[in-house]
Amino acid sequence: MRIVGGKFKGRDLTSPNDFRVRPTAEEVRARLLAALDGDVQGARVLDLFAGTGALGLEAISRGALSADFVEFRPASLHALKANVAALGLRRETRIFKRDAIPFAEALGADSYDVAFADPPYGSKILDRVLEAWRQRRFARVFAVEHDPAHALPAGATRLTFPEACVTIYRL
Helix, strand or coil: CECCCHHHCCCECCCCCCCCCCCCCHHHHHHHHHHCHHHHCCCEEEEECCCCCHHHHHHHHCCCCEEEEEECCHHHHHHHHHHHHHCCCCCCEEEEECCHHHHHHCCCCCCEEEEEECCCCCCCHHHHHHHHHHHHCCEEEEEEEECCCCCCCCCCEEEECCCCEEEEEEC
């Protein structure tokens, strides 16, 4: 796995040795970040269910000002910290060892410019974090990766891939 665009293009990322982690595919990240090109420049980014941090790191590579990562699994945290260190981004990032749902529910309006969420497929966790965003509007752009079969509220841009979908909500 590697960064696919921006100043860190081609740099390898460490992945955890954990079967539960499903890093966002390079093709998905490339299309998603292309769709958010104007939104990412100078943005404060939130990466919920961060895993390796690929989404937030990709955003920084493409011009985001900073990224906060929320993850609680030890193997993922280890990989995430290794990736931040390898790219020399300690000053531009913060890592929160927390459950993403209560973290999102505690945020105020406009805490971030862009937020990403990539929760486990096939769970209702996505519905809960989306509801937190709808109630608090903690970011002006909220992009969620999900199983193509997962039904989400209308009124958003949807990017479809063979094994994944990304739905982008905007204020």
